[in-house]
Amino acid sequence: MSLIDCLKGTAAMAAVFALSTAWTAGEAAAQIKVGSVLSITGPASFLGDPAEKTLRMYVERINEAGGVNGEPLELIVYDSEGDANKARTLATRLIEDDEIVAMVGGSTTGTTMAMSPLFEDAEIPFISLAGGIVIIDPVNPYVFKTPHTDRMACEKVYEDMQARGLSKVGLISGTGGFGKSMRSQCLDVAEDYGIEIVADETYGPRDTDMTPQLTNIRNASDLQAVLNPGFGQGPAIVTKNFAQLGIAVPLYQSHGVASKSFIELAGAAAQGVRLPASALLVAEQLSEDDPQRQVVVDYKTAFEAEWNRPVSTFGGHAYDGLMILVDAMRRAGSSDPEELRDAIEQTSGFMGTAGEVNMTPDDHMGLDLTAFRMLEIQDGDWTIVQ
Known part of the structure; x- marks a missing residue:
C-alpha cells in the first residue's frame, strides 16, 4: 500500500502544527486531531527530529491532497526532550x-512506556516509534508500534553470527530503556541460536569512555564477536574504543544506530560494523522487483529533497505510523478512537519503510524477521550483506 493509496478520496486544507508551546500554523481549524510526543531535542534528538520532520511534511501533503475522508488533519507535536x-x-x-483521536510518537522505549498507560486508560490508539518489545508484549489493546523489536534485532544478529561460524559473544549494553531491554532479549534467545555469552558489560548514558568494559570483553576466553545493544552516542564511543583497543573480532550494533549520524560519529572505526536495519538505508541497492523498493525510494527521495539531509530509519518509523493511521481512518470511514483502534489492529498487507505489516489481536507490530536487512558499513556507507 502506497502513500497515493492512503490519500485517495480526500479534500485540501492547510496543516496545523504545535511544537512544545503548541504553536499553530494555518487559518482554518482542522477537524481530526492527531498528537505526537517526540524527543525533538536532547540526547535522543536523532530519533525525534527526523520523525517530527516526517510527520510535518506528510500531514501537509495529505491535507493538500484533501485530508482524510474529506476532513483535514491537525497535527499537535510536543517535545519531551527525551x-x-x-x-x-x-x-x-x-x-x-x-x-x-490518535497518537503517533514516542521516540524512545522509556518515554513510550511512561505514556502508554495514559492512552490505554483513555482508550485512544497510540502508535509508538520506539524499539523495545516491552511496548507490545504483553499486548495492550490500544498500543501499537512500527519499528522492529529489540528481540528481533538479537535474532537477526545471531542468525548472521551462525552463518559466519561465530558462537562466543561478548555483550556491551547501554543501561537506558532500549539498551537494557535489548540486552535482556539477547540473553533470552542466545541459547536458541547456539550462542554463548562469554562477557556481559554495561555503560551509562553519560559515559564517555568504554575502554575498561571493552578490555574485560577482549580478555574473555575464546571471544569471537561483540554485540552492542544501545542507541545515541554510546555505540559510537564503543565503536571508536573497540578500534583503539585493536579487538580483532567482528563488532555488531543494533538498529538503534541505523542512521548516517552514527557513521559520522564513529568515523573510520565504523568500517566493517554490521547491524540489522530496514531497507530504507539501502533503498537504491534493492532489486527492481523488490516489493519494498518503491516505498523506500519514494520516502527517501521526498525526505532528502525537503530537508536536504540524509534519511534515517527513525523518520521512516514516523512515516509508517502516520500512514498506518491514515489507512485505518480511510478503511474505518471514521476518526472515532475505538473504530480506529479496531482498524489499526486489522492492518494487513501494508508496505512501509520497515517492511510489510500484518497486525493481529496478538501482534500489534505486524513485522516478521524477514523485514530486517543485515547491513555492513563499508567506506562510510551502508551495504547489504549478501
Whole structure:
C-alpha cells in the first residue's frame, strides 16, 4: 500500500502544527486531531527530529491532497526532550486539553512506556516509534508500534553470527530503556541460536569512555564477536574504543544506530560494523522487483529533497505510523478512537519503510524477521550483506 493509496478520496486544507508551546500554523481549524510526543531535542534528538520532520511534511501533503475522508488533519507535536516524566505530562495534555483521536510518537522505549498507560486508560490508539518489545508484549489493546523489536534485532544478529561460524559473544549494553531491554532479549534467545555469552558489560548514558568494559570483553576466553545493544552516542564511543583497543573480532550494533549520524560519529572505526536495519538505508541497492523498493525510494527521495539531509530509519518509523493511521481512518470511514483502534489492529498487507505489516489481536507490530536487512558499513556507507 502506497502513500497515493492512503490519500485517495480526500479534500485540501492547510496543516496545523504545535511544537512544545503548541504553536499553530494555518487559518482554518482542522477537524481530526492527531498528537505526537517526540524527543525533538536532547540526547535522543536523532530519533525525534527526523520523525517530527516526517510527520510535518506528510500531514501537509495529505491535507493538500484533501485530508482524510474529506476532513483535514491537525497535527499537535510536543517535545519531551527525551524525558519520560515530561513525556507523560505532555501525553496528558494531548488527551485532556487537545482531545486528540490518535497518537503517533514516542521516540524512545522509556518515554513510550511512561505514556502508554495514559492512552490505554483513555482508550485512544497510540502508535509508538520506539524499539523495545516491552511496548507490545504483553499486548495492550490500544498500543501499537512500527519499528522492529529489540528481540528481533538479537535474532537477526545471531542468525548472521551462525552463518559466519561465530558462537562466543561478548555483550556491551547501554543501561537506558532500549539498551537494557535489548540486552535482556539477547540473553533470552542466545541459547536458541547456539550462542554463548562469554562477557556481559554495561555503560551509562553519560559515559564517555568504554575502554575498561571493552578490555574485560577482549580478555574473555575464546571471544569471537561483540554485540552492542544501545542507541545515541554510546555505540559510537564503543565503536571508536573497540578500534583503539585493536579487538580483532567482528563488532555488531543494533538498529538503534541505523542512521548516517552514527557513521559520522564513529568515523573510520565504523568500517566493517554490521547491524540489522530496514531497507530504507539501502533503498537504491534493492532489486527492481523488490516489493519494498518503491516505498523506500519514494520516502527517501521526498525526505532528502525537503530537508536536504540524509534519511534515517527513525523518520521512516514516523512515516509508517502516520500512514498506518491514515489507512485505518480511510478503511474505518471514521476518526472515532475505538473504530480506529479496531482498524489499526486489522492492518494487513501494508508496505512501509520497515517492511510489510500484518497486525493481529496478538501482534500489534505486524513485522516478521524477514523485514530486517543485515547491513555492513563499508567506506562510510551502508551495504547489504549478501
